[in-house]
Amino acid sequence: MRVTFTVNGRRHEADDVWEGESLLYVLRERMGLPGSKNACEQGECGSCTVRLDGESVCACLVAAGQVEGRDVVTVEGLADQASRRATDGRGTTAADEQRWAPQPAADAGVPLSPVQQAFIDAGAVQCGFCTPGLLVAADELIEHNSRPSDGDIREALSGNLCRCTGYEKILDAVRLAAARTDQSEAQQGEAV
């Protein structure tokens, strides 16, 4: 079957999709977007977390056919999404995502999103396999809650397994990203 949906603001089409293929398989193997990771393919580890119409989901548990006509944001689109969110000064909606211009972050020289930069700065990346899913989940948390408590962070990320870090530096990174986001929003508020 043919499946058409929007990924990181760009319309994508995949042909000859077998009915059993997951969104994760189509992203990774048919659309050249392997950033979402295949650690368990059973919805337990969160490494394939993407936003589907704004909601965080495990892409391995979503059948590709279910995504027809919908909007997906993956780790590859995080930087672009964050820069737009910063410009607009509000959360991203599905309508925002549809308006995005198709520009991969690295090519366009878009700076990393606050949560991406914080993961590097705090030492939250070791092997990095869990990182894309954690970034998407943490980005959603901070979008809704710019001053999360440690308990909030732990709850929001409890569906994302990491085997390398012991999570301490992931907590550091999310605290850092939230603080930076909160600060820049406050500055924007003053400017207005």
Added chain:
Amino acid sequence: MAGATRVPTTITQGTTTKGGIGESTLRPDGTLKVTGEFAYSSDLWHEDMLWGCTLRSPYSHAEIRSVDVSEALKTPGVYSVMTHDDLPAETNFGLEIHDQPVLAKDRVRYHGEAVAIVAADHPETARRAAAKIRVEYAELPPVHDEMSATGPDAPVLHPGRDDHHAPHVAHPNIVHRQPIVRGDVAAARERADVVVRHDYEVGMQDQAFLGPESGLAVPAEDGGIDLYIATQWLHVDRDQLAPVLGLPADKVRLTLSGVGGAFGAREDMSMQAHACLLAMATGKPVKIVYNRYESFFGHVHRHPAKLTYEHGATRDGKLLYMTCRIVLDGGAYASSSPAVVGNAASLSVGPYVVDNVDIEALALYTNNPPCGAMRGFGAVQACFAYEAQMDRLAEELGMDPVELRQKNAMSQGALLPTGQQVDSPAPVSEILRRVKAMPMPPEKQWQSSDATRGGTDVDVRALPGGLSNTTHGEGVVRGVGYAVGIKNVGFSEGFDDYSTARVRLEVAGGEAVAMVHTAMAEVGQGGVTVHAQIARTELGVSGVTIHPADTQVGSAGSTSASRQTYMTGGAVKKSCEAVRERVLQLGRERFASHHPAWTGGGELLLEGGKVVTGSGEVVAALVDVLGDEVVEEELEFRHRPTEAFDLKTGQGFGHVQYSFAAHRAVVEVDTELGLVKVVELACAQDVGKALNPLSTVGQIQGGTTQGLGLAVMEEILVDPDGKVRNPSFTDYLIPTILDTPTIPVDVLELADEHAPYGLRGVGEAPTLSSTPAVVAAIRNATGLALKRVPVRPEHLTGTS
């Protein structure tokens, strides 16, 4: 960073160049990893690529009567189906003993053993074709424990063994046995005021790295093969692959692709040979990616162990003797079982001085899943048992458990049971003191001041049971426990352990830049960060490129045994020093008349892109000295030699270096439901020298958390018939961020003068003491004996 620093005085390079050793520089692969662009082995793609799939045995022990692949071959989209009969050359592989068939021949020895492989144009087509292969099995009685392995009617799992351990084992189902005897245990037992003897058990832990086994094999025009692979040791994979493929080693080229964690599970080969064989058979690139279910069958696990320990002590708490027997279940194939036995035996006494010992460790061949390397490598199992013994002994003596440990703690100069002297700092007592001195976490942290949550002042996320909302503090008791451990660093027992680094210095874009090329497997630990730091320190440049790891440079050895910063870091340092000498020689030849320092005989250094004198005076710019010259060196670095342990007495200079960590665990237990919340897990560790403090602490926290997992949740369950019951992340649980507590870390830096920069391997020691500390805290909370890990709810409620 607390702790005394004693760095060897010969190190004067790198005091001013930014981004050198001792700084928390950031990962060079960090940006790629947060944007999703970093190419892991499962992300690879090639034009015209096929997908490989493995058919595995549903039985743990069976004879293969026949294999019929005709239906599978007829499936549209299938390019190749291979069985044992299709193997072109050598049929077996293995790290030390080549006892494992690439594809099973006439017998399968464990549940999940590879029997056949398929290549097709879609992974689902390959899976469906594999399911059409008809294998006729005749089940055989499984060997599942010591009794069934060595009893009178035990089936011999590997008849006709000719490996070098075969002559000294009492039964062919024993892979290796290592005794250690020292002193006079019988006489010491007579003098003991208190004797504590108990049996302990450690379950089978899985490394559970997140990036599944995967790789891409591409047939080359020269008849060779290029394999892009996630592994821990490129060269040892190549050396096992070449004979199986029937190719000379130089035709088998391996390149490291992104590795999603390892922890020992990538020491043995998994899909390497299968992908290469299918690629050679079809003439097309072949990719194999395991899913999580297959991953549980695709790599070795930590040896489950049964341990019996006896300690005798005087009334005032001085250890007089120790005896122990450690039986490790090696499963169906040898993997690294012999080395795990050596570690378990030689580290079985822990970081304590005990003059009289009688030690025995052995590994069995069984029909259980093969076991081999996992972080801690034989020392984890022993540490759980000897630390439980320390607590029991302290209880018997009415002593403080930390005081008892400190009283018997080894220090520099101590003799190990092997007769080897500990000839570098061994701050065992000090790390215990430090971890005990850390502030305690506040009581009842779940009593939240945030009254908005559910209208109560309880934050269930901080309680046992967590979001399951099983208690609001009723039945919850707190406990505190301590443990300390000792781990060897580097390959032991006479192994020729070396690493190679190629370092190049040249002018590019108007500045002097370095390139470091090694075959070191970056598995997440941060070796690439540290190599760049070393090059900056030694060559005084800021621009350092890390070349992708491959087999076009000499071996780096394994990313195992906490050895890579010591070994490949040591090789990078050594090659940099040779490059530096050549640069200075160039300067003397070209510029001797320009500055008296060139010929003055005083020390010249490379700092901040300049040649400077010991007192910091600039002599020349590095770009001028280099000109068009490209200075390159490729050198090998070896640690000092070790020797094998004597097969009867266990005596010998077996290890290179030791690493010590101590933990204090604070837990809260819901005694009614048997649920445990680890509230805090503090660690103090001596690292010799923290080359990258951020990464060092990250290693300690990660290792600590894997120890927590073994303490309270992680175990592969294997039925008596050898079937694996929980091969999924639904049923094999690893700690989530809600299960993992705050992990404060106190790092000591007491230099080991034998090691580069005085450093000490970091990665494994924290995995050892974490487990017994958590269990000690649970015992402290509940008063239960708890002689087995993982501790499960039924062990705490008496319902097991």
